[in-house]
Amino acid sequence: LQAPASFLLTCDLPNEAVLLTEKTTVTLKNIEISVELFFVLLEKTRVTVGENFSITEHNDNEDCIREHGMMGETPLWLERRWAVSSLTLENIERMAPNSIGCVLERFDLSDTGLINILPKLRIHGDCEIEVFCLSADEKEHVAEVLAQETPFCVGRVKEMWLTDYAASVITKMSLKDCEIELLCLYAPRKEHVSAVLAQEKPFCVGRVKKMWLRDYAASVITKMSLKDCEIERLDLYAPRKEHVAEVLAQEKPFCVGRVKEMWLTDYAVGFITKMSLKDCEIEHLSLDATRREHVAAVLKQKKNFCVGRVKKMKLTGYAANVITKMTIHEDNTMENFVLAGNEDQFSRILKKGDKSIDLGRIRTGGLHVPERIKRKLRYTLVDGEGKEVLEEEEPSQRGNLLE
Template sequence: EVLAQENPFCVGRVKDMDLEDYAVGVITKMSLKDCEIERLTLDASEEAHVAAVLAQENPFCVGRVKNMRLYKYAVGVITKMSLKDCEIEEFKLDASEEAHVAAVLAQENPFCAGRVKHMFLEDYAVGVITKMSLKDCEIERLTLDAREEAHVAEVLAQEKPFCVGRVKSMWLKEYAMGVITKMSPEDCEIGTLWLTASEEAHVAEVLAQEKPFCVGGVKRVNIWDYAASVITKMTIHEDNTMESFVLVGNEDHLSRILEEKDRSIELGRIRTGGLDSIPERIKRKLR
């Protein structure tokens, strides 16, 4: 009955709005342009729950939302949202199954993520980054977190690199570490890049490739645990000058670096004092 009506209805100012399963479709009938919602959560456990939303041609606007979370099949709804003029403080996409993001990955044209302060992509939702148009976006914090190797398979399989635009702080966690090899160094500006991997397997994909990858323009780099070893495969854009470079790890985490020859790892230009936190035995490997 709700989906059959032509005229949208206004919900006014709402603190928390949770739409689950078939109720997700109701959002297309809401007039949210002039509304203020603190937290909007869409959660759909079956593909049929979002079929009505994905079938419509015209995108809908979600208005001003502080915190938006899309779970499972509801992740696909993002392709039908008009986010260009939206301002979202926290935007989280979480997909535990590959099928949850199929609708997003199947489309050819990228979609605009609008103005987002903090964006979190978890598990299979990490693959959605390849379909976002981020070149002209400014994101304060972008976090990609993948707990399984399969979560990033779609990203690693593609040949064409993607651009993350201007990001103040970017976090790549666990298997999402591998995504860095598919990022385009062109037109990217990253304030602080955080790389963290709690298991050796998380960086295996990066270490297995023959050619080094370039991370483009970045001011500060912070690398933790097993992620430290990726500097043996990393280069920084020649026109870039880093303010600081930090490595944190124990003997096991740093073992791959210590196997390298002295002055064999090229990190690019780093300001005076930018390597103060690096142990001397690691500094000897850098040039």
């Protein structure tokens, strides 16, 4: 068989066999094909995408080629975890943005140049993606995406996980009107997010219920436009000093919007001093530091920082000492205040004078601290109506939280 120079793929296939090779230009327009057939064509031929082209879920019991609009809106699982040929990458590069229609249910591309197909997808606006995962251990895997000037839409996403170089892809998405239940960024190397941290203009992540940023990705929080956002839970985790160095060095505070629960772990505890929280109301603030150096930068600073209004606060390990540098809003009433750790981790507090650390008002039954620490604190117990009450020893306070 001799391969033709060009081939228009239609529903009416020729009766005789046709040989398609890497020298054959296959045109896809006014047609819908299964995702499996699409990837075969990308790998083996020169693909040109025209108007009215879509991909859909592959089904062994159905035709993989149909007229455009005939397959309906079958949700698609687009998943690949291996390298692709140079021909595939050339095909993707030639495609126009938003030229491949699809309805996505799950999107998972790991360590593959196929990630660069993202801006080429025309994702149906009404679809809801259960899980959206990108992982790129090489910069080339996301190079074309990051070179895009026009942001692309990914529709509504429940969970979004971006790892390594793929963490930077968040800046190229159009998420202004989106609502994401869980956003996770993980960048173990600085170069994974260096492009994000270098940009001056903040980017929008839409409405995010839960956000988890790890390692160098924790610093990306400073580049997000969160002023009008309301986050149910924000987790920042930075196990190494380098992960937070740039943020701690900056003088200008950054805004995290309205956060219901904030969890800062290890070196990320230092971020609390750089946040603009004076007029914020946090339902639950948790700081946890397993090593002394995790909070060294916080304890070294001369000026106290304000955490605004906090309903519940838990300081664990060496993070307990941060209370000596903290100012709580004067109108605040805490429902619950917990210090947990061992005596060595409370060393900074124990050196303070009695009643020298002001906690403000605390609801009766809400103070959970070791007895040796208790005398260092200055606070007023109030009832449910905010009226001052005499302190009484309660069973929950008799125990020793020193572990």
